[in-house]
Amino acid sequence: MDQSRRHFVKTATTAAAASLILPSSAFASLTFPAAKRRYAIVGTGERSVGMWARPLVQNYTDVLDVVGMCDINAKRVAVARKLSGANCPTFTDFDQMCDQTKPDLLMVTTVDGFHSHYIARALDRGIDVITEKPMVVDEKQCKEVLDAERRNKRNIVVTFNYRYAPKHQKIKEILMSGTIGKVISVDFSWYLDVYHGADYFRRWHRLKSKGGSLWVHKATHHFDLINWWLDADPVEVSAQGALRTYGRNGTFRSTHCRACPHTKDCRFFYDLTKNATRMELYAGCEDVDGYHRDGCVFREDVDIYDTMSAVVKYSNGAHMSYSLNAFMPFEGYRLAFNCEKGRLEIRDYERQPWPIEEETEVYLTKSFGQREKIPIEKITGGHAGGDQRIRDLIFRNTEMPSYLRLPSSRAGALSCLTGIAARRSIEQSRPIKISELAKVPAPTNT
Ligand SMILES: NC(=O)c1ccc[n+]([C@@H]2O[C@H](COP(=O)([O-])OP(=O)(O)OC[C@H]3O[C@@H](n4cnc5c(N)ncnc54)[C@H](O)[C@@H]3O)[C@@H](O)[C@H]2O)c1
Numbered sequence: 001m002d003q004s005r006r007h008f009v010k011t012a013t014t015a016a017a018a019s020l021i022l023p024s025s026a027f028a029s030l031t032f033p034a035a036k037r038r039y040a041i042v043g044t045g046e047r048s049v050g051m052w053a054r055p056l057v058q059n060y061t062d063v064l065d066v067v068g069m070c071d072i073n074a075k076r077v078a079v080a081r082k083l084s085g086a087n088c089p090t091f092t093d094f095d096q097m098c099d100q101t102k103p104d105l106l107m108v109t110t111v112d113g114f115h116s117h118y119i120a121r122a123l124d125r126g127i128d129v130i131t132e133k134p135m136v137v138d139e140k141q142c143k144e145v146l147d148a149e150r151r152n153k154r155n156i157v158v159t160f161n162y163r164y165a166p167k168h169q170k171i172k173e174i175l176m177s178g179t180i181g182k183v184i185s186v187d188f189s190w191y192l193d194v195y196h197g198a199d200y201f202r203r204w205h206r207l208k209s210k211g212g213s214l215w216v217h218k219a220t221h222h223f224d225l226i227n228w229w230l231d232a233d234p235v236e237v238s239a240q241g242a243l244r245t246y247g248r249n250g251t252f253r254s255t256h257c258r259a260c261p262h263t264k265d266c267r268f269f270y271d272l273t274k275n276a277t278r279m280e281l282y283a284g285c286e287d288v289d290g291y292h293r294d295g296c297v298f299r300e301d302v303d304i305y306d307t308m309s310a311v312v313k314y315s316n317g318a319h320m321s322y323s324l325n326a327f328m329p330f331e332g333y334r335l336a337f338n339c340e341k342g343r344l345e346i347r348d349y350e351r352q353p354w355p356i357e358e359e360t361e362v363y364l365t366k367s368f369g370q371r372e373k374i375p376i377e378k379i380t381g382g383h384a385g386g387d388q389r390i391r392d393l394i395f396r397n398t399e400m401p402s403y404l405r406l407p408s409s410r411a412g413a414l415s416c417l418t419g420i421a422a423r424r425s426i427e428q429s430r431p432i433k434i435s436e437l438a439k440v441p442a443p444t445n446t
Helices: 046-059 074-084 094-101 112-124 139-152 166-177 196-202 219-230 276-281 283-289 382-396 409-428
Strands: 037-042 064-070 105-108 128-131 156-158 183-193 234-242 307-314 319-328 331-339 342-351 360-366 371-373
Touching: 037 046, 037 094, 046 064, 046 074, 046 276, 046 382, 064 074, 064 094, 074 276, 074 283, 094 112, 105 112, 112 128, 112 139, 139 409, 156 409, 166 219, 166 331, 166 342, 166 360, 166 382, 183 196, 183 219, 196 319, 219 307, 219 319, 219 409, 234 409, 276 283, 307 409
Parallel strands: 037 064, 037 105, 105 128, 128 156, 183 319
Antiparallel strands: 183 331, 234 307, 307 319, 331 342, 342 360, 360 371
């Protein structure tokens, strides 16, 4: 192994790789070589440009060079390069990019269903991987990724940016402090509104094969937060789900909003032409792959759910009642931890048609005691400040408490497996044990 290009400190894994066994390490950790990292990106849509390529080119060139960008759409990757300001070659062939640019770190920001392919290919080439969530969309992909990680003794970081929002850190700290005792149960309701929620039905997310359904694409964030807050693993999932607003529920449809004769009657009409960046990155490139950024939310091929609920049991005995609805009049979440000695309640307001005083309200009530309002530090930036903090942690190794170390493939797998189990539970009308999908050794916290 070429130590000079070995950027990840490999944490110990137990177990042979015959069946799907998750790595035991709870964290992925990074080392910082004297030389600059050579950083390549595959999948160059909005997230790739806005979260990774552009900020890296603007703020991190002292520690890394963006050496290559790759996408199946030749036009989009060229636009992405221009929008990010990167001075690197572009590719439509991943292997060609790796051969020519010799990256030592890959960022995977493709459509979700292709993450596992690129993660495994990069690891097999000796390249360490940072992947956007969700790490995988089904249990077969999960096995492929974890096997490749083990086989190559390389490392994967999953960018669970939500953990790094100060409000989520505060919840972790309160629960860790033990002030209200052990968590007995959790109530968690996530609301996606008629703008953001609908957006998942315009694009590839509407297909289970591409995004694993919102149980995986979206809920992987929420399930990861819960696993991390509880410091426990999911054990069993019972779920229900239905499609009640989008897809076949529409009384008319088209391919996409710009071609639609029903725009005046459609509550979900989205005028892409008002967004110059999206027009350039998507509409200007759609002749290559037919990807309409303003796809019709009522297409009949939608095969995911827009209303979902589940009960999840955890290894520490806690259980969670969870729901996700994607057609709400407001955006945000409501969360409560019902604990031995009190209750911690959070109401998060992301977007709503009424004025609010604070984006996040957190209350701690001790049993037989008083209710206390917990102040939350507010920082600006994407995902309540989480995006900037995780970038700094990955690329500048900023000081972080141990419980905020980088999420590993284990976290990526367990959060996806919860959603995959929920999907299976609906399909098979029975509770699904995570152990039916994967064997999970205890974490070592190394
Ligand atoms: N962590 C977060 O909060 C967050 C937020 C948004 C998106 N994301 C994730 O980022 C990723 C990208 O999301 P996006 O909104 O930019 O999507 P997008 O559709 O805008 O971009 C995806 C890109 O992948 C390309 N692509 C598709 N199939 C490919 C393949 N086989 N090989 C190479 N490229 C391929 C597409 O051409 C497109 O350019 C997704 O995995 C998504 O889940 C994460």
